[in-house]
Amino acid sequence: MAIDAAGRRGRHLAGLRNAIILIVLWELLGQLKLVAGGALPAPSAVLIRFWQDRGDYPLHLLATFEGAALGFFIGNVVAIAAGILFAVSPVAARLGRGLNVAIFALPPIAISPILVLTFSGMTPRIALAALGCYFVTMSATVTGITQTDRRMLDVVRAYGGGWVALLRLVEIRSALPAILSGLRVAAPAAVLGSVLAEFGGGGRYGLGVYLIGSLGRADPPRLWGIGLAATGMALLVYALFALIEARITHTTRAVTVAATPPGTPLAIGGFAGAALTLISAALPFAVWWGFLKMLGTPPMIAKTPLGVIDYLFFAQSAETAQLRLLSALAQTLPLTLLGMTAGLAFAFALALASVVRPGIVRSFMPVALVTQTMPLVALTPLLVLLLGRGPSVILWITVSVTFFPAFVTLAQGLGMVSRSALDVVRAYGANPFIQLRLVSIPASLPYLFAAMRLAVPRALLGVMIAEWLATGTGLGNLLNQSRGYLDYGMIWTVAVVSVLISILFYQIVIVVERRVLQRRGMQPAS
Amino acid sequence: MRMTLNRRHFIGLMGAAAAMPLVARRAEAATPFNFQASWINDAEFTGYFVAADKGYYKEAGLDLNYMSGGPDVIPESTIIAGKADLTLTTPDTTITAIVEQGAPFKIIGAQYQKNPIGIVSLAKKPIREPKDLIGKTLAVPPVNVVSVEAMLKISGIDRSKVNIVPYAYDPTPLIKGEIDASLDFTTNVPFTIKQAGEEAISFLLYDFGFKIFNDTVVVTEETLKTKRKEIVAFLKASRKGWEENLKDPTAYPKQFADTWYKGTGRSIENEIYFNTAQKPLIESSKGIFSMSEEAIAANIESLAAAGIKAKRDHFDTTVLEEV
Known part of the structure; x- marks a missing residue:
């Protein structure tokens, strides 16, 4: 025990040391104007600016906190409830799949103006924050529940427990670590969602509003101050859930390995299966339609599914619209695939490193979080100065928006690996690399696929953001230009097409996943 | 949860405090007249701030609700969606929307005679x-x-x-x-x-050679029919606000430091520079917002070079005649 405590203290010290090295390095780079001719400000410059601006911050912080906190709360409550429903009822899971993926694949930059138009006040901020949280937490909940140790379920069943008892006594408890890690990822998403909606919402207060006013001032320390304020908010929530998770994981992890494979999901084939798939695919369209009808948004702005089809195929301008769309896709798609691969590779390397060299990864985490909550608009000048306006800036931005959720999922998978399985190889003297190869990586395969599915729509979003801010090409530019020209048909078309592409990739991942996992007798971590 | 509620409560109270004068003003007129600006609160809109603070809108019998804009606020969309009655736009986007989508817009005035x-x-x-x-x-x-x-x-x-x-x-x-x-x-x-x-x-x-207006005053045809009186009142009061502001462009930005310009992230010196620089672009011998026939013709010709088929019919100068 004493050794353990000393080791932990040593790790903390190492983490602190790394953080200090990082900050000193950053200060030097900033002071000497080594990065992009001074476009990267030194931390001291950011702090000084922050102090000078301190009178401005409270109202902006409060407004963003309100939007993010309410969105975080609403989005996650819905997500956990939905996750439990999908885990308990395979039929519901099949029905909801289309809607879930569609929600996840919605590009925030496309729906933000639509939300701002249809709602007023705080609602767009809350909605965007909630949408940012939903998928991550929902899928974490399902993962957690489906990965429950079968033997515990059998015990409750043997004593006559029904699904309620199973849920209450076993499944929710064993899912807690996964849910908590979902909440952890959701925190930055909520903050960013609120800031993004503020950016377009035209309100008076909020960090997003402050950012717009500051953009034109060519004042990088101010922009970094605003970004870091958003990061600080996300970091607090992230740390809170990480702390709770660390406490709880120890009490829920299995001490022995289950000998039986987890049960296979209810297979619904034939006519009923086809019907389910069909309804699942139709549901997002029905919700889309119903939503617009309910809100009564004028048809010129709010395009229904039929409106989009009409715009793309039958309207007078259909031919030019198709041409513009296709040439944009030709620019966007190859980079999306490349960016997704790079983002996943980075996340995987980082997750492996977190097992072998946890100290380094821990001190990298603040940097990683900054990339998640720093509004990219604030970083654009720095990025274009460093990377230019070609494919490389697109790839960097894509990797930065893709890797984080994938990393958390993978690291969690690696962290959940059964200790006793590890003990076996350890007893034979395996070093950390061999432990990874023989036990951890194979055991966390379901999480690798889950991470892949998370990466799909985010990669597309990353490419679109980069195209919008830096290169002026592809779908991102098309979206932005259509927005300026009130070409609502094209705005909706781009949103729908990007969702459809994401779903297509997503389905491909699922097919591969099913093949691989079935061969290994594993459950997908949905 | 409790903490969230407390925060909300707190913010609600602060919001209520901030909105007090507005509420008091609203109690007099039945429905507010919603004006969507095209950008965040900066010098571009000083004339309207002057008119609001000096009570010109109230004198004209108007209960003005000023809505700030931003990069993602599409001003034209807010009037189609019915969230605003009147807005400021760029003529190229407005006319594109009229020509290509049949949007029911009318351009009834122009803040900038020369696009800045x-x-x-x-x-x-x-x-x-x-x-x-x-x-x-x-x-x-x-x-x-x-x-x-x-x-x-x-x-x-x-x-x-x-x-x-x-x-x-x-x-x-x-x-x-x-x-x-x-x-x-x-x-x-x-x-x-x-x-x-x-x-x-x-x-x-x-x-x-690209001679177009900017911050064109735009309403829907429907609003022009149903709220003509209010629109005329708005233009009248706004013109007065702008005239007052442009008398000395350095005077008003300072006064708005803690109200209209609070927390925008911009400096007051910046607003003074802006306000001074925009003076020659706004002023017109026929009165602020006016649209002369030559200017309209120049707009149509310039937009034609951009492939936008503007027509005289898209501009309605009759409202200004009533101001």
Whole structure:
């Protein structure tokens, strides 16, 4: 025990040391104007600016906190409830799949103006924050529940427990670590969602509003101050859930390995299966339609599914619209695939490193979080100065928006690996690399696929953001230009097409996943 | 949960406190007149702030609800969605929407007789006229690309000789030399560039043949029918506010530091610079907001070069006659 405590203290010290090295390095780079001719400000410059601006911050912080906190709360409550429903009822899971993926694949930059138009006040901020949280937490909940140790379920069943008892006594408890890690990822998403909606919402207060006013001032320390304020908010929530998770994981992890494979999901084939798939695919369209009808948004702005089809195929301008769309896709798609691969590779390397060299990864985490909550608009000048306006800036931005959720999922998978399985190889003297190869990586395969599915729509979003801010090409530019020209048909078309592409990739991942996992007798971590 | 509620409560109270004068004003008139501005609160809208603070709208019998804009607020959309009664737009987007989508808009006035957008560059690498752009990189907000292309066409410059990249409202890449020039409000950016220790040089697209208005006052045909009286009252009070403001452009921005301009992230010196620079672009011998027949004709001709088929019919000058 004493050794353990000393080791932990040593790790903390190492983490602190790394953080200090990082900050000193950053200060030097900033002071000497080594990065992009001074476009990267030194931390001291950011702090000084922050102090000078301190009178401005409270109202902006409060407004963003309100939007993010309410969105975080609403989005996650819905997500956990939905996750439990999908885990308990395979039929519901099949029905909801289309809607879930569609929600996840919605590009925030496309729906933000639509939300701002249809709602007023705080609602767009809350909605965007909630949408940012939903998928991550929902899928974490399902993962957690489906990965429950079968033997515990059998015990409750043997004593006559029904699904309620199973849920209450076993499944929710064993899912807690996964849910908590979902909440952890959701925190930055909520903050960013609120800031993004503020950016377009035209309100008076909020960090997003402050950012717009500051953009034109060519004042990088101010922009970094605003970004870091958003990061600080996300970091607090992230740390809170990480702390709770660390406490709880120890009490829920299995001490022995289950000998039986987890049960296979209810297979619904034939006519009923086809019907389910069909309804699942139709549901997002029905919700889309119903939503617009309910809100009564004028048809010129709010395009229904039929409106989009009409715009793309039958309207007078259909031919030019198709041409513009296709040439944009030709620019966007190859980079999306490349960016997704790079983002996943980075996340995987980082997750492996977190097992072998946890100290380094821990001190990298603040940097990683900054990339998640720093509004990219604030970083654009720095990025274009460093990377230019070609494919490389697109790839960097894509990797930065893709890797984080994938990393958390993978690291969690690696962290959940059964200790006793590890003990076996350890007893034979395996070093950390061999432990990874023989036990951890194979055991966390379901999480690798889950991470892949998370990466799909985010990669597309990353490419679109980069195209919008830096290169002026592809779908991102098309979206932005259509927005300026009130070409609502094209705005909706781009949103729908990007969702459809994401779903297509997503389905491909699922097919591969099913093949691989079935061969290994594993459950997908949905 | 409890903490969230407390916070909400707190924010609610603060909001209520801030809205007090507004509520009091609203109690007098039945329905507020919603005005959607085209950008965040900066000097571009000082005339309206003056009119609001001096009570000109109230005198005209109007209960004005001022809505701030921002980069993602599409002003025209807010009047279609019924969230606003009147808004400020750029004529190119408004007329494109009328022509291509049958949007029921009418342009009834123009805040800027001359569009303030222009090409801004650094004095040490000056771009003084369109032909200097050949072989250079120019950052343009995607929505303005058509305007720039029209200006190039009017000046007889091959579009493919200019490298156009997106502009995201931050002049840093220009100051650092990553781009050679950017398209922005010439009333605003040169100040920022000077603050950053560089000298800026700029020219208006207007002065090189692309003669359009900006911040055109736009309403829907429906609103023009049902709220004509209010619209006339709005123009009258706003004109008075602008006249008052432009008497001494340095006077009012200071007074609004803790109200209209609070927390926008911009400095008051910047607003004074802006307010002074925009004076000659707004003033008109026939009164602020006026649209002369020659000016309308110039708009139609310029937009035609951008491939936008504007017609005289899209402009309605009869409302101004009643002001």
